Amino acid sequence: MYELNELTKTYETKRGTVTALNKVSLTIPTGQMVAIQGPTGGGKSTLLQMLGALERPTSGTVTLGDDELSKMPDSRLAEIRARTIGFVFQGFNLIPTLTAQENVETALAPLGLSSADRKSRATAALEKVGLGERLTHHPSELSGGQQQRVAIARALVKEPTVLLADEPTGNLDEQTRDEIMELLEGLWRDQGLTLIIVTHDSAVAKRAERRLTLKHGAVTEKK
Amino acid sequence: MFGTYLYRELSNRRKQTAIIAAGMALAIALVMIVNGVAAGVKDAQATVLASVYGVGTDITITQDPETPVEGEEGTAQQQQPRFEFGADDGETADGTTAISQSRLTSGIASTTFDADALTTAQGLDTVAAATATLALTNVSFSGEVAAPDVTTDQGTEQGAAPGEGEAQGGRGGPDGAGGSAFEVDTFTVTGIDVAGESVGPLTSVELVDGRAFETTDSDSNVVILDTSYATTSSLAVDDTLEIGGEEFTIIGTVTSTSSDATTASNTYIPLDTAQRVADLEGQISTVYVQAASSTDIAAVQASLQTALPDASVKTQEDLASSVSGSLSTASDLVGKLGTWLSIIVLAAAFLISVLLTTSGVARRTREFGTLKAIGWSNGAVVRQVAGESLVQGAIGGVIGVVVGLLGILSINLIAPVLSASAVATTVAGPGAGQGGGGNRFGDAATTAAATTDIALQIPVTFGIIGIAVALAIAGGLIAGAFGGWRAARLRPAEALRSVA
Numbered sequence: 001m002y003e004l005n006e007l008t009k010t011y012e013t014k015r016g017t018v019t020a021l022n023k024v025s026l027t028i029p030t031g032q033m034v035a036i037q038g039p040t041g042g043g044k045s046t047l048l049q050m051l052g053a054l055e056r057p058t059s060g061t062v063t064l065g066d067d068e069l070s071k072m073p074d075s076r077l078a079e080i081r082a083r084t085i086g087f088v089f090q091g092f093n094l095i096p097t098l099t100a101q102e103n104v105e106t107a108l109a110p111l112g113l114s115s116a117d118r119k120s121r122a123t124a125a126l127e128k129v130g131l132g133e134r135l136t137h138h139p140s141e142l143s144g145g146q147q148q149r150v151a152i153a154r155a156l157v158k159e160p161t162v163l164l165a166d167e168p169t170g171n172l173d174e175q176t177r178d179e180i181m182e183l184l185e186g187l188w189r190d191q192g193l194t195l196i197i198v199t200h201d202s203a204v205a206k207r208a209e210r211r212l213t214l215k216h217g218a219v220t221e222k223k
Numbered sequence: 224m225f226g227t228y229l230y231r232e233l234s235n236r237r238k239q240t241a242i243i244a245a246g247m248a249l250a251i252a253l254v255m256i257v258n259g260v261a262a263g264v265k266d267a268q269a270t271v272l273a274s275v276y277g278v279g280t281d282i283t284i285t286q287d288p289e290t291p292v293e294g295e296e297g298t299a300q301q302q303q304p305r306f307e308f309g310a311d312d313g314e315t316a317d318g319t320t321a322i323s324q325s326r327l328t329s330g331i332a333s334t335t336f337d338a339d340a341l342t343t344a345q346g347l348d349t350v351a352a353a354t355a356t357l358a359l360t361n362v363s364f365s366g367e368v369a370a371p372d373v374t375t376d377q378g379t380e381q382g383a384a385p386g387e388g389e390a391q392g393g394r395g396g397p398d399g400a401g402g403s404a405f406e407v408d409t410f411t412v413t414g415i416d417v418a419g420e421s422v423g424p425l426t427s428v429e430l431v432d433g434r435a436f437e438t439t440d441s442d443s444n445v446v447i448l449d450t451s452y453a454t455t456s457s458l459a460v461d462d463t464l465e466i467g468g469e470e471f472t473i474i475g476t477v478t479s480t481s482s483d484a485t486t487a488s489n490t491y492i493p494l495d496t497a498q499r500v501a502d503l504e505g506q507i508s509t510v511y512v513q514a515a516s517s518t519d520i521a522a523v524q525a526s527l528q529t530a531l532p533d534a535s536v537k538t539q540e541d542l543a544s545s546v547s548g549s550l551s552t553a554s555d556l557v558g559k560l561g562t563w564l565s566i567i568v569l570a571a572a573f574l575i576s577v578l579l580t581t582s583g584v585a586r587r588t589r590e591f592g593t594l595k596a597i598g599w600s601n602g603a604v605v606r607q608v609a610g611e612s613l614v615q616g617a618i619g620g621v622i623g624v625v626v627g628l629l630g631i632l633s634i635n636l637i638a639p640v641l642s643a644s645a646v647a648t649t650v651a652g653p654g655a656g657q658g659g660g661g662n663r664f665g666d667a668a669t670t671a672a673a674t675t676d677i678a679l680q681i682p683v684t685f686g687i688i689g690i691a692v693a694l695a696i697a698g699g700l701i702a703g704a705f706g707g708w709r710a711a712r713l714r715p716a717e718a719l720r721s722v723a
Binding site: 049052054055074075078079081082083086087089091093095096097098102105106107108109110111115118154155158 | 224225227228231232234235236589590592593594595596597598599600601603714715716
């Protein structure tokens with residue numbers, strides 16, 4: 001479960017201080033599927049980075065389970081990201097020089113598994129997202145939808161409790177978008193994940209149990 | 224994962240890998256060649272020095288000549304050799320008198336000093352062995368002049384008609400017209416302690432014919448010749464040679480143990496004999512010292528300098544500067560241009576490596592940001608970047624070693640010939656002077672000069688290869704450190720934001 005209490009994040013720019021999040025308080029129960037919408041610059045990605053332990057708040061707290069993320073050292077945050085949180089990005093963010101299987105294995109590298117374990121788990125994850133035949137393909141040899149499936153396999157191979165997706169269908173056509181969303185929903189249901197999706201796409205947002213809107217750094221709940 | 228990722232990155236970014244490796248290889252090859260040439264030049268200098276100072280000599284002790292005070296006569300040993308002939312000297316035949324004299328001298332610019340210096344050196348605990356020599360020059364004057372009685376006769380016949388004298392049998396002299404003709408011959412003579420110490424000029428020679436000195440040769444008129452001198456002077460074992468006006472029996476001929484060098488002197492005679500004939504009793508010109516430990520040479524030099532404050536105490540390193548000729552030019556070239564060129568190319572290679580690595584990290588911001596987002600620690604990312612740089616440096620190192628070895632092999636095959644000379648005792652060149660009743664000649668020749676042509680050979684040592692490997696690793700580590708530092712500073716949120 002996530003608990004955000006009076007969460008504020010400001011950035012110093014040449015034009016002055018920009019408030020990306022303004023005293024956001026929020027609770028996200030374990031296993032919930034949440035969609036976050038809002039205009040560009042409204043603070044969606046910043047909120048996702050706070051939830052993903054990638055950024056520390058200017059003030060307020062972020063708690064994941066028993067861990068208060070805002071006060072942890074970098075090394076501990078890296079460990080939480082390695083074990084508990086999975087990320088899916090709009091641009092897939094695969095490493096171009098590695099094969100699909102090797103890309104998935106990168107998520108297991110921090111866990112200290114043996115090479116054989118990494119390979120077998122990566123293969124299983126790719127089979128689960130329907131890419132069992134594409135293990136040795138490089139990203140440039142895969143379609144956008146297939147690359148996003150590899151990215152999802154990479155996010156889920158370590159069996160996290162939280163999956164954070166930043167515009168996961170932003171670069172895909174409608175048909176592929178639906179396929180990816182069905183895949184994510186299936187995994188969410190099967191694995192009991194907490195799934196938080198940032199999206200501009202209302203069709204994607206409508207699939208979520210809960211919809212939040214972020215505007216000028218403030219969160220409103222959409223009933 | 225580390226190895227797979229590293230291999231994939233380097234093989235997929237071949238251009239960058241090739242540029243870094245090529246730059247590193249060029250620098251390393253250059254450093255190897257410059258170091259190799261420096262070692263080769265040093266060996267060549269050592270060969271030249273060994274031919275003069277012998278093998279195993281760590282330190283030499285000499286005494287610098289004193290500047291003569293204007294209006295004062297120099298010391299006996301500094302005076303130019305005089306040749307004085309009396310009216311009855313020489314053999315006269317057909318109105319011509321043949322005269323000949325030989326002088327053994329230390330020369331005007333050479334200084335001899337008391338042999339107590341040897342005892343002082345031998346008395347030091349840090350000295351393993353020491354021996355003394357006396358470097359001399361033998362100057363022989365021979366010629367023909369018109370017989371005195373002929374010129375006297377001419378004086379009594381001053382009133383005679385021109386041409387009358389010639390009609391009575393000529394005016395004497397080699398040209399038959401009252402003229403003179405002279406020859407001056409010089410060769411170097413070194414007085415050697417026949418006890419056979421383990422240092423000194425004869426340690427770098429080998430016997431070609433006859434025998435070496437024995438202790439029973441002390442104070443005997445026996446001489447050993449340098450083979451080259453013996454050949455050019457048509458002398459052989461059992462012949463005799465006049466030195467300082469005395470007859471010496473040739474007991475052996477020697478040559479330098481180095482195929483490239485001549486020996487230090489034309490002739491070698493027992494030290495006490497040399498002192499007696501040159502009228503320099505108890506005098507020596509050089510002490511050759513071997514330190515007990517090669518690491519103590521500087522300390523031994525300091526001790527000797529303290530014990531002998533008026534002496535000039537020099538190590539082999541100091542003496543290397545006395546080597547002149549194209550070898551010296553090569554030494555300067557390697558020492559200055561080569562070293563700076565190596566440093567510049569090395570710095571450029573390191574800089575290119577650092578710039579390409581850091582720009583590579585900048586280009587891979589999304590990649591490293593993603594890796595950090597999925598749980599890679601800073602250390603893991605830094606290790607990856609540093610590992611890639613290290614391998615690029617190592618590839619450059621291997622290529623550099625191969626290119627460097629090929630360069631060294633090429634130089635060794637070409638074997639450029641360098642000329643070199645080292646002078647143990649400098650003496651003024653030939654001079655001349657005329658005295659009243661007799662003939663007086665200035666000082667002549669040089670002593671103990673080994674002039675030789677040496678084919679440069681670069682030694683391939685583990686040290687040179689070790690330097691190359693160390694540089695490759697250092698280059699990789701430096702580039703990796705900069706790249707890793709940049710990657711470590713990368714905050715995942717910023718990296719991902721820059722992508723978004």
